[in-house]
Amino acid sequence: MLRAGSLIAASLALCAAFIQPAAAKVTISISCSSLGIEMELCRDGAQAWAQKTGNEVRLVSTPADAQERLALYQSLLASKSDKVDIFQIDVVWPGILANQFLDLNQFIEPAKLDGYFQTLIANNTVDGKLIAVPWFVDAGMLYYRKDLLDKYQLKAPETWAELEQAAKKVMEGEKGIQGYVFQGKAYEGLVCNALEWITSNGGGGLLDHAGQATFNNPQAAAALDRAKGWIGTIAPQGVLGYDEEQARGAFQSGKAVFMRNWPYAWALVNAPDSPVKDKVGVVPLPKGDGEHAVHTGTLGGQSLAVSKHSAHPKEAVDLILYLAGAEEEKRRAIKGSFNPSLKSVYNEPELKQDPFFSTFSTILSSVATRPAAVAGKGYNQFSSQFVRAVHATLQGQGSAADNLSGIRTSWK
Amino acid sequence: MRTLAQRRAITAWSFLTPMLVVLALVAGWPLLRTILLGFTDAGLGDFGESQFIGLANYRGLASDPYWWRAVANTLGFTLISVSIETVLGLIIALTLNTHLKARGLVRAAVLIPWAIPTVVSARMWGWMLNDLYGVVNAMLLGLGVIDRPWAWLADPTLSIASVIAVDVWKGTPFMALLSLAALQVLPREIYEAARVDGVSAVKVFFQVTLPLIRPALFVAILFRSLDALRVFDIIYVLTGDNPSTASMSVYARQQLIDFQQGGMGSAAATALFLIVAVFATIVVTAGRLRIGGVVR
Numbered sequence: 001m002l003r004a005g006s007l008i009a010a011s012l013a014l015c016a017a018f019i020q021p022a023a024a025k026v027t028i029s030i031s032c033s034s035l036g037i038e039m040e041l042c043r044d045g046a047q048a049w050a051q052k053t054g055n056e057v058r059l060v061s062t063p064a065d066a067q068e069r070l071a072l073y074q075s076l077l078a079s080k081s082d083k084v085d086i087f088q089i090d091v092v093w094p095g096i097l098a099n100q101f102l103d104l105n106q107f108i109e110p111a112k113l114d115g116y117f118q119t120l121i122a123n124n125t126v127d128g129k130l131i132a133v134p135w136f137v138d139a140g141m142l143y144y145r146k147d148l149l150d151k152y153q154l155k156a157p158e159t160w161a162e163l164e165q166a167a168k169k170v171m172e173g174e175k176g177i178q179g180y181v182f183q184g185k186a187y188e189g190l191v192c193n194a195l196e197w198i199t200s201n202g203g204g205g206l207l208d209h210a211g212q213a214t215f216n217n218p219q220a221a222a223a224l225d226r227a228k229g230w231i232g233t234i235a236p237q238g239v240l241g242y243d244e245e246q247a248r249g250a251f252q253s254g255k256a257v258f259m260r261n262w263p264y265a266w267a268l269v270n271a272p273d274s275p276v277k278d279k280v281g282v283v284p285l286p287k288g289d290g291e292h293a294v295h296t297g298t299l300g301g302q303s304l305a306v307s308k309h310s311a312h313p314k315e316a317v318d319l320i321l322y323l324a325g326a327e328e329e330k331r332r333a334i335k336g337s338f339n340p341s342l343k344s345v346y347n348e349p350e351l352k353q354d355p356f357f358s359t360f361s362t363i364l365s366s367v368a369t370r371p372a373a374v375a376g377k378g379y380n381q382f383s384s385q386f387v388r389a390v391h392a393t394l395q396g397q398g399s400a401a402d403n404l405s406g407i408r409t410s411w412k
Numbered sequence: 413m414r415t416l417a418q419r420r421a422i423t424a425w426s427f428l429t430p431m432l433v434v435l436a437l438v439a440g441w442p443l444l445r446t447i448l449l450g451f452t453d454a455g456l457g458d459f460g461e462s463q464f465i466g467l468a469n470y471r472g473l474a475s476d477p478y479w480w481r482a483v484a485n486t487l488g489f490t491l492i493s494v495s496i497e498t499v500l501g502l503i504i505a506l507t508l509n510t511h512l513k514a515r516g517l518v519r520a521a522v523l524i525p526w527a528i529p530t531v532v533s534a535r536m537w538g539w540m541l542n543d544l545y546g547v548v549n550a551m552l553l554g555l556g557v558i559d560r561p562w563a564w565l566a567d568p569t570l571s572i573a574s575v576i577a578v579d580v581w582k583g584t585p586f587m588a589l590l591s592l593a594a595l596q597v598l599p600r601e602i603y604e605a606a607r608v609d610g611v612s613a614v615k616v617f618f619q620v621t622l623p624l625i626r627p628a629l630f631v632a633i634l635f636r637s638l639d640a641l642r643v644f645d646i647i648y649v650l651t652g653d654n655p656s657t658a659s660m661s662v663y664a665r666q667q668l669i670d671f672q673q674g675g676m677g678s679a680a681a682t683a684l685f686l687i688v689a690v691f692a693t694i695v696v697t698a699g700r701l702r703i704g705g706v707v708r
Binding site for chain 2: 096178187237240250255377380384
């Protein structure tokens with residue numbers, strides 16, 4: 001009893017030490033992703049705003065897995081909590097979370113939004129309401145080991161067949177290296193990878209404007225069958241459990257020749273402590289050999305939204321505009337390879353000289369989009385079914401065509 | 413004038429009431445609400461605007477092969493992991509019950525896996541079991557046990573085995589501790605008598621020790637089984653929503669959070685509750701019969 005009592009007393013004292021005297025300035029809570037160095041960049045940016053305006057910011061940490069972050073956001077928002085003012089949301093979430101956020105059209109002059117990519121503004125507009133300001137834009141890219149390809153006199157692959165051959169050649173010559181790693185775990189990342197395989201093979205997108213399936217075609221099935229052929233040959237069996245960070249872990253520790261990942265990995269594989277620093281190149285993902293085969297990358301990216309339960313919406317919007325402003329987006333691009341959502345930032349000299357950003361600009365011209373808008377609230381159900389079908393195919397359970405045709409596109 | 417019995421009853425109730433109120437608030441009300449939500453089409457975040465739809469959620473559940481897969485996974489997981497934990501725990505308890513030097517230290521060391529929060533240990537095992545940079549594959553490859561890296565968490569058969577192995581690592585100390593507690597109160601005379609009669613050690617274990625600790629062991633098995641039937645953290649951290657390992661709790665979470673189907677998720681949670689309740693009833697009844705048998 002005595003022990004418990006003193007414990008409580010001690011924790012109360014500890015709490016008291018952390019309680020700040022009441023301040024007149026406003027405290028804005030912002031919840032950023034914590035994938036890679038996102039948290040660090042977000043903190044620096046938010047604190048720069050706090051110093052400029054005299055307000056305070058508080059960072060709410062989140063899981064690295066986007067799906068878990070969505071779950072956390074949903075439970076926070078469902079409880080009508082005012083603990084978080086600003087939410088960093090994924091490109092496929094506007095339809096799911098729209099009711100929980102403020103219409104930013106009422107706070108931001110339309111002219112200020114002209115500089116952003118209009119596809120992103122359209123993506124974030126639900127029933128005429130702008131629910132989030134685009135922050136950075138993502139697309140899948142192919143990372144490759146320049147040093148190893150040079151050693152075996154190979155060039156960066158243009159097609160999936162070339163990638164397979166190059167991977168095999170390097171694997172024969174080097175000990176303990178894998179050919180290709182990607183995101184093969186049964187989660188949203190697999191949707192992005194599979195969409196790239198299908199679209200790059202001329203198999204089209206996933207759902208049409210009416211929400212009907214468009215993936216039941218031979219080219220889509222062939223794309224998945226080819227990916228199945230990688231498992232256990234050029235890709236480790238374990239890739240079926242990899243997310244972004246595990247793929248990066250394998251590639252960055254020098255255990256893979258090729259990797260599919262988002263742009264955030266660029267800054268990290270080239271960090272001073274990275275074993276593969278300066279040995280990595282990026283190109284658009286390979287294309288297939290069917291009709292309409294194209295280089296493509298799944299569109300990703302994150303935006304900033306304000307909770308409708310926020311006590312300080314004005315200051316929150318001001319912080320959003322600072323974070324998604326030209327100066328901050330340029331800093332994030334250079335430091336973290338986050339691609340700006342403002343078109344003008346790509347013309348900054350530092351970015352223009354960097355081949356990474358010019359490669360990314362070419363990818364942006366032919367991105368593949370996930371059917372989040374057409375599926376709306378049902379997107380996660382569609383996504384989950386699609387993931388199961390693709391994952392089963394990769395595991396060798398059933399043919400690609402059968403698994404794809406088993407996906408229902410009607411949901412509540 | 414109240415009788416002694418009446419006064420006793422009043423005292424008893426006055427002691428019980430606060431506990432019953434707390435239980436009703438923290439356990440009864442959420443349970444009731446979950447059961448009620450299971451009959452509605454509530455979405456996540458708009459529980460107020462839901463419609464009563466009868467048994468539709470349960471029909472959906474019964475016709476979903478992934479639900480039955482999750483039920484099978486959970487039952488298989490429970491059966492295998494609790495069996496292994498019981499046997500290993502008993503062996504460790506028997507070892508600790510002998511006069512070891514520094515027994516306290518060893519006992520504390522054995523308990524460490526149980527003391528680490530499950531999410532932390534699952535994440536730790538996730539890294540150790542990684543196929544390319546995990547220490548488990550590095551060791552097995554180094555020893556020449558395997559010739560190529562195994563995908564512990566991706567291969568459908570291996571991943572359920574990995575999940576069970578991690579649970580065994582974590583659950584065995586609990587079984588060992590409860591078995592040890594039972595062993596330490598056993599009367600010494602019986603063993604001396606057995607030694608005088610020259611009964612073999614194996615026979616002593618099966619004829620004397622096991623029947624005597626059976627009630628305690630049984631309670632430990634019941635606790636572990638109930639725990640294992642609602643397993644969530646180990647599986648979710650190690651393999652996510654992957655249907656080849658998903659448990660009933662993982663399924664319910666996916667319905668409730670990912671799909672935002674409050675009604676369907678609540679129905680799955682209620683079904684999970686019913687299955688656990690049925691299991692507990694069967695085990696307790698069977699256990700009572702067996703304990704009765706021993707007494708006879």
